[in-house]
Amino acid sequence: MSEEVTSHRSKKHESWEWIKALVIAIALAFLIRTFLFAPFIVQGESMETTLHNNEKLVVNKAIYYLRDPKPGEIIVFHADEERDYIKRVIAVEGDTVEMKDDQLFVNGEVVDEPYLERKEERARAKGERNFTHDFPPVTVPEGHLFVMGDNRLNSEDSRVIGPIEESAVVGRAEFTFWPISEFRMTR
Known part of the structure; x- marks a missing residue:
């Protein structure tokens, strides 16, 4: 396998990890705001x-x-x-x-x-x-x-x-x- 293909897969995997982390963070923020704590003015x-x-x-x-x-x-x-x-x-x-x-x-x-x-x-x-x-x-x-x-x-x-x-x-x-x-x- 060439170095270029390995590098492409590595970048694709890293991008996928970032997307998963972002989705989890948004879901946690939604759950916390909905069920636990909320700001109020x-x-x-x-x-x-x-x-x-x-x-x-x-x-x-x-x-x-x-x-x-x-x-x-x-x-x-x-x-x-x-x-x-x-x-x-x-x-x-x-x-x-x-x-x-x-x-x-x-x-x-x-x-x-x-x-x-x-x-x-x-x-x-x-x-x-x-x-x-x-x-x-x-x-x-x-x-x-x-x-x-x-x-x-x-x-x-x-x-x-x-x-x-x-x-x-x-x-x-x-x-x-x-x-x-x-x-x-x-x-």
Whole structure:
């Protein structure tokens, strides 16, 4: 066999290996994005001061294959066919939620919300008295979640759109990665 034929076969084999590697990489990227993790861009100020407009974060899509969302977690969900929202889980199916005098109650007990401290301090410094408008008791239906934004006076959440279906949940926000100077866990 001539050296030229061997060289041609070697180049053909190398090309085939590159094509296989590229196909595998694309398939892995597709599987990871579809079932495990996905990027998300925060749009709007409804989660201030926890998350900021235009921050980019990673959403863990796999966690809710293993268990249900829990109160306090920040989730991304399909608000409708065109938009995804990011909000905090306040209550799960069967829970009763109520807001009175800036106090959140779930099943009649006051909920500690340490993630609101900075927002409340800023609001009070501006002379704002109520951080969250009162609303009467709402019982979360089966298969649903009650969600609210951390910026309670500027959030379209379950107080407006009602409890959301668990099936609409995309995943849990894990960490912000952009801007790089703001890299942090989102819990």
